[in-house]
Amino acid sequence: MKEENQSMWTISPIMISVFAIYLCIGITLGTVPALIKNELHFSPLIVGAVVGIQFIATLLTRAFAGKIADTKGAKTAKQYGVIMTMLTGLIYMTAYHLRDFHLLALLMLFVARIAHGIxxxxxITxxxxxxxxxxxxxxxxxVMTWNGIAMYAGIALGAPLAIYLSASWGxxxxxxxxIILSAISWICTIKLPNLPVDPSHQRTPFYKVIGMISEQGLALAFSSIGFACISSFITLLFTEKSWINPSLAFLTFGGFYVLTRVFCASFPDRFGGYKVAMVSLAIEMIGQMLIGFASSEAMAIIGCSLTGIGFSLIFPALGVLAIQKVSPQMRGTALGAYAAFFDISLGIAGPVAGIIAGWHGYQSIYFFGxxxxxxxxxxxxxxxxK
Incomplete structure (x- = not known):
C-alpha cells in the first residue's frame, strides 16, 4: 500500500498537468458548438465537422507523437503539447473576435481545432x-486509470465552467x-525528470504496431461513439427540448466516470480486461438508449450518468492488453496507435451524428451511440x- 501511494505521488504532477490540459478541451466543448450555431449560424453538420476535426488531427499525429516520446523523451512530447495548447487558446480568441465575419471566424475555428488536436x-501520449x-x-x-480521471474530470468541469464564464464574463x-491553464500545466511538471531513450533500438513501423493492437483498438473505437455524442451534442439536445440544465449532463457524465475509476481502478487487473469491458459496454449501451428515449431532463441525465459509468473503465481495460504486445522501447508508439482508434471514432462520430441529427433530431443520435x-x-x- 505504501509503495502504491508512493507511485501515485510520483506521477501526481503529471495528473494535475493533464487535468489542466483537459480543462481546456472541456472549455471548448462548452463554448464552440453554441458559438457556431448561435452566433455564426451554421448547421448541425458544421458543428459536428468543427468538433470532429480536432480528433482527426489528433489521429493523424499519433505516430508523430509516439515517435517524439520514444526518441526525444516523454517529457519533451508532453511539453510540446502544452505549448501547442497555449497557441490554440490565442487562435480561438482570434476567431471569437472575428465572429461578425462568419466564414472567416469559422475558418479560424477549424484552424484552432486542428492545432488543438495536435x-x-x-x-496525452x-x-x-x-x-x-x-x-x-x-x-x-x-497510470491509465488515473490519467483518464484527470482527462474526463477536466472535460466534465471545463464545459459547465465555460458556459458559466461565457454568461458572466464573455x-x-x-x-x-x-492560456493560463496551459502555463499551469507546464509549471506542474517542469522539475520531473525525462525518461532515458534508446536510440539504437530497432523501431517497429507504426502500421505494424496498429496491426498488433487492432482488436483492442476497434473495440475502443466503437465504445467511444457514445462519448462523442454527449460531448458534441448534449447541449444542443437540451436546447431543442427546452431543458434548462445542460451543465448537469456534463457534470453527471464526468462525475460518474471519475467515481467509477476511483473506486474500481483495480478491476481490470483483478477480473481481466475482457470481463470488465463487456460489463462496461452493456452499461454504456443502456445509458445511450435512455437518452435516446428520454421524455424528461431527469431521464436524459440518468442516461449520461450510466454512459459515464460504462465508458469509464474501457480504455484501461483494453489498453493494458494492448501495451503488453510491444517492447518497452515502443510503448509510446503503442499507446499512440491504441489511442488513434479513439481519435478515429471521435473524428467520424461527430459528422455522422450531425447528419443523423439533421434528419431526425438531436435525440436520435443516442440510438447511434x-x-x-x-x-x-x-x-x-x-x-x-478465435
Whole structure:
C-alpha cells in the first residue's frame, strides 16, 4: 500500500498537468458548438465537422507523437503539447473576435481545432508514456486509470465552467483562461525528470504496431461513439427540448466516470480486461438508449450518468492488453496507435451524428451511440472465440 501511494505521488504532477490540459478541451466543448450555431449560424453538420476535426488531427499525429516520446523523451512530447495548447487558446480568441465575419471566424475555428488536436496528441501520449516509465509497466493500468480521471474530470468541469464564464464574463475570457491553464500545466511538471531513450533500438513501423493492437483498438473505437455524442451534442439536445440544465449532463457524465475509476481502478487487473469491458459496454449501451428515449431532463441525465459509468473503465481495460504486445522501447508508439482508434471514432462520430441529427433530431443520435456499444461487444466476443 505504501509503495502504491508512493507511485501515485510520483506521477501526481503529471495528473494535475493533464487535468489542466483537459480543462481546456472541456472549455471548448462548452463554448464552440453554441458559438457556431448561435452566433455564426451554421448547421448541425458544421458543428459536428468543427468538433470532429480536432480528433482527426489528433489521429493523424499519433505516430508523430509516439515517435517524439520514444526518441526525444516523454517529457519533451508532453511539453510540446502544452505549448501547442497555449497557441490554440490565442487562435480561438482570434476567431471569437472575428465572429461578425462568419466564414472567416469559422475558418479560424477549424484552424484552432486542428492545432488543438495536435496539442492533445503530444500531451496525452507524452503523459501516459512518462507516467508508466516513472512507476513501471506493472502499474500501467493504474497510470491509465488515473490519467483518464484527470482527462474526463477536466472535460466534465471545463464545459459547465465555460458556459458559466461565457454568461458572466464573455467568451473571450473563456478562451483566455486556456492560456493560463496551459502555463499551469507546464509549471506542474517542469522539475520531473525525462525518461532515458534508446536510440539504437530497432523501431517497429507504426502500421505494424496498429496491426498488433487492432482488436483492442476497434473495440475502443466503437465504445467511444457514445462519448462523442454527449460531448458534441448534449447541449444542443437540451436546447431543442427546452431543458434548462445542460451543465448537469456534463457534470453527471464526468462525475460518474471519475467515481467509477476511483473506486474500481483495480478491476481490470483483478477480473481481466475482457470481463470488465463487456460489463462496461452493456452499461454504456443502456445509458445511450435512455437518452435516446428520454421524455424528461431527469431521464436524459440518468442516461449520461450510466454512459459515464460504462465508458469509464474501457480504455484501461483494453489498453493494458494492448501495451503488453510491444517492447518497452515502443510503448509510446503503442499507446499512440491504441489511442488513434479513439481519435478515429471521435473524428467520424461527430459528422455522422450531425447528419443523423439533421434528419431526425438531436435525440436520435443516442440510438447511434447505443448500437455502436453493441457492435463493440460483438467485436470482443468474436476476438474471445478465435
Amino acid at each position: 496539442a492533445e496528441s503530444l500531451a 507524452g503523459a501516459l508514456t512518462w507516467g508508466i516509465g516513472l512507476v513501471g509497466h506493472q502499474k500501467s493500468g493504474k 467568451t473571450s475570457y473563456v478562451f483566455g483562461l486556456m 447505443g448500437v455502436a456499444a453493441a457492435v463493440s461487444m460483438w467485436i470482443l466476443i468474436v476476438q474471445k472465440n
